[in-house]
Amino acid sequence: xxxxxxxxxxxxxxxxxxxxxxxxxxxxxxxxxxxxxxxxxxxxxxxxxxxxxxxxxxxxxxxxxxxxxxxxxxxxxxxxxxxxxxxxxxxxxxxxxxxxxxxxxxxxxxxxxxxxxxxxxxxxxxxxxxxxxxxxxxxxxxxxxxxxxxxxxxxxxxxxxxxxxxxxxxxxxxxxxxxxxxxxxxxxxxxxxxxxxxxxxxxxxxxxxxxxxxxxxxxxxxxxxxxxxxxxxxxxxxxxxxxxxxxxxxxxxxxxxxxxxxxxxxxxxxxxxxxxxxxxxxxxxxxxxxxxxxxxxxxxxxxxxxxxxxxxxxxxxxxxxxxxxxxxxxxxxxxxxxxxxxxxxxxxxxxxxxxxxxxxxxxxxx
Amino acid sequence: xxxxxxxxxxxxxxxxxxxxxxxxxxxxxxxxxxxxxxxxxxxxxxxxxxxxxxxxxxxxxxxxxxxxxxxxxxxxxxxxxxxxxxxxxxxxxxxxxxxxxxxxxxxxxxxxxxxxxxxxxxxxxxxxxxxxxxxxxxxxxxxxxxxxxxxxxxxxxxxxxxxxxxxxxxxxxxxxxxxxxxxxxxxxxxxxxxxxxxxxxxxxxxxxxxxxxxxxxxxxxxxxxxxxxxxxxxxxxxxxxxxxxxxxxxxxxxxxxxxxxxxxxxxxxxxxxxxxxxxxxxxxxxxxxxxxxxxxxxxxxxxxxxxxxxxxxxxxxxxxxxxxxxxxxxxxxxxxxxxx
Numbered sequence: 001x002x003x004x005x006x007x008x009x010x011x012x013x014x015x016x017x018x019x020x021x022x023x024x025x026x027x028x029x030x031x032x033x034x035x036x037x038x039x040x041x042x043x044x045x046x047x048x049x050x051x052x053x054x055x056x057x058x059x060x061x062x063x064x065x066x067x068x069x070x071x072x073x074x075x076x077x078x079x080x081x082x083x084x085x086x087x088x089x090x091x092x093x094x095x096x097x098x099x100x101x102x103x104x105x106x107x108x109x110x111x112x113x114x115x116x117x118x119x120x121x122x123x124x125x126x127x128x129x130x131x132x133x134x135x136x137x138x139x140x141x142x143x144x145x146x147x148x149x150x151x152x153x154x155x156x157x158x159x160x161x162x163x164x165x166x167x168x169x170x171x172x173x174x175x176x177x178x179x180x181x182x183x184x185x186x187x188x189x190x191x192x193x194x195x196x197x198x199x200x201x202x203x204x205x206x207x208x209x210x211x212x213x214x215x216x217x218x219x220x221x222x223x224x225x226x227x228x229x230x231x232x233x234x235x236x237x238x239x240x241x242x243x244x245x246x247x248x249x250x251x252x253x254x255x256x257x258x259x260x261x262x263x264x265x266x267x268x269x270x271x272x273x274x275x276x277x278x279x280x281x282x283x284x285x286x287x288x289x290x291x292x293x294x295x296x297x298x299x300x301x302x303x304x305x306x307x308x309x310x311x312x313x314x315x316x317x318x319x320x321x322x323x324x325x326x327x328x329x330x331x332x333x334x335x336x337x338x339x340x341x342x343x344x345x346x347x348x349x350x351x352x353x354x355x356x357x358x359x360x361x362x363x364x365x366x
Numbered sequence: 367x368x369x370x371x372x373x374x375x376x377x378x379x380x381x382x383x384x385x386x387x388x389x390x391x392x393x394x395x396x397x398x399x400x401x402x403x404x405x406x407x408x409x410x411x412x413x414x415x416x417x418x419x420x421x422x423x424x425x426x427x428x429x430x431x432x433x434x435x436x437x438x439x440x441x442x443x444x445x446x447x448x449x450x451x452x453x454x455x456x457x458x459x460x461x462x463x464x465x466x467x468x469x470x471x472x473x474x475x476x477x478x479x480x481x482x483x484x485x486x487x488x489x490x491x492x493x494x495x496x497x498x499x500x501x502x503x504x505x506x507x508x509x510x511x512x513x514x515x516x517x518x519x520x521x522x523x524x525x526x527x528x529x530x531x532x533x534x535x536x537x538x539x540x541x542x543x544x545x546x547x548x549x550x551x552x553x554x555x556x557x558x559x560x561x562x563x564x565x566x567x568x569x570x571x572x573x574x575x576x577x578x579x580x581x582x583x584x585x586x587x588x589x590x591x592x593x594x595x596x597x598x599x600x601x602x603x604x605x606x607x608x609x610x611x612x613x614x615x616x617x618x619x620x621x622x623x624x625x626x627x628x629x630x631x632x633x634x635x636x637x638x639x640x641x642x643x644x645x646x647x648x649x650x651x652x653x654x655x656x657x658x659x660x661x662x663x664x665x666x667x668x669x670x671x672x673x674x675x676x677x678x679x680x681x682x683x684x685x686x687x688x689x690x691x692x693x694x695x696x697x698x699x700x701x702x703x704x705x706x
Binding site for chain 2: 007009031118121122123124125128129132188189192194195197198346347348349
């Protein structure tokens with residue numbers, strides 16, 4: 001008589017495919033997962049609590065460190081919330097700069113996802129291709145604000161630094177090159193038979209499930225729901241530009257892949273238009289009081305980060321520090337569906353599904 | 367010059383000494399190959415990824431692998447406390463010995479072969495199967511769950527792919543009318559379209575896929591799938607034991623590249639007989655290098671298959687194809703008088 005037993009396997013926090021310090025305890029029957037328990041919090045820094053003792057300008061660098069792959073959008077959501085509370089007007093040039101860096105950041109973020117996801121699936125080269133393109137974006141950001149990852153670029157009322165001489169032209173060159181590179185990436189990966197068989201039909205869920213779990217971003221759009229805050233609740237200058245909301249049909253990992261790749265293309269489209277319309281001169285800071293004291297009350301704003309809907313809820317008592325600051329972090333919310341998706345899948349699909357959700361641990365743990 | 371055939375000769379001290387000397391010579395060649403295959407692999411993949419590859423240790427980075435291996439050899443020898451000590455120590459040696467032993471029968475040119483076996487190819491299959499056992503033992507003895515999963519995957523994969531690998535070669539054997547590798551090469555003499563890769567195109571395709579899988583290389587590198595199993599069966603190995611696993615892996619790359627050259631690419635024959643004045647060994651090395659390059663190229667390009675798809679591919683696609691290939695080859699020999 002052969003005795004069989006389930007295997008309790010600890011994946012992470014130092015596992016190469018958990019994209020940081022994330023841990024999943026999986027119960028395996030052979031190679032099939034019967035139960036998956038995510039464990040998080042290894043990167044928890046208490047950002048929301050820390051913020052209660054900081055004034056709003058001081059909080060901005062903390063938002064950089066939440067979703068460190070997409071710091072610009074995090075900067076924006078906080079500034080946007082405060083501006084909304086105080087009713088501050090933003091100069092057009094500043095708003096254009098914000099929008100341009102946010103879309104560049106979206107491309108950079110999706111490139112990181114693309115490279116690491118293919119690394120998870122076992123292809124080595126795309127990672128390096130993606131990072132060489134991302135490097136160009138980081139160089140441009142470096143010229144703009146002197147930082148490569150945690151930019152601390154935006155301020156309540158505008159942006160900290162104006163674009164240096166010739167920067168806009170360099171971004172234009174980059175955007176032109178990026179379009180060609182994107183075609184190359186599709187050639188290399190998107191039609192690959194092995195790649196398709198690894199992704200199609202894996203980690204599937206329908207639109208109702210996605211909404212019930214509060215998913216957003218490509219995770220939601222892959223099921224066919226047209227929900228992109230840039231379109232549905234336009235903020236910044238997004239209503240001025242022409243772009244499409246990329247949606248999928250099947251809600252599997254392959255559709256999520258196509259959504260993100262499509263979003264890179266849409267970001268390129270937005271950038272092309274924004275760079276054409278970029279105002280020649282103007283202020284980069286609006287009229288902001290010396291001490292930023294939002295009036296008592298609360299507000300919630302949400303924008304579309306590369307990972308989904310990032311929200312910022314501020315409760316103010318009229319002081320320079322927020323009474324309570326709460327971030328709705330898309331990575332954290334999107335992760336909730338993971339245990340449900342993993343049951344019945346193999347170890348190999350664990351990596352595919354987890355990678356497909358696209359989490360950043362700095363944001364999950366906050 | 368007569369080929370060196372130790373098997374036919376009486377076993378005297380002189381011959382035994384010569385045999386040992388020859389074995390050492392092969393070992394030296396193989397180790398040199400492995401050293402520079404690793405260097406070459408890193409360079410090729412580096413170029414394909416717009417990187418420079420190793421270029422710091424020695425001129426052009428040529429000493430990189432030497433440095434890496436020295437590091438491995440000087441490392442502390444760690445054995446996990448809960449590991450099965452005996453098996454843990456046995457596994458790397460058991461993996462390496464057959465990988466080296468299979469090299470004896472490879473005919474590099476008309477004159478250069480260490481053991482002219484009449485069952486050449488079967489000898490390879492028989493010995494390379496032992497390495498699978500070593501991998502399973504290594505995964506089991508490590509007492510690590512990742513290693514165990516890697517070892518089990520490896521066993522399943524290698525057993526599945528050995529079947530189409532053997533059957534895909536039967537076509538070549540039928541054309542040559544012999545299992546002896548020398549005869550198989552001789553049967554491919556003439557122009558390059560007489561080489562087996564064209565008449566045996568199906569067999570060739572199946573052989574290449576099954577061979578890459580036997581090598582545990584991308585896209586079939588599931589036993590050591592880094593992103594899932596961290597390092598698979600050798601996750602607990604370090605130092606020179608790890609070096610032995612890696613060594614045997616690259617020696618198999620050497621063996622498979624040699625076999626591909628011999629079975630399908632005409633061995634030492636020149637592409638057109640007019641070029642026969644160039645020594646056969648050079649043609650062999652060129653073809654061999656091309657096969658090795660293709661293996662690296664594939665590694666830089668493809669993602670990895672999934673376990674269940676892997677099994678499906680072996681049993682549902684490759685095996686029927688290779689059996690079909692036998693029937694077609696047999697029909698062609700019978701109807702059109704192909705081959706010997």
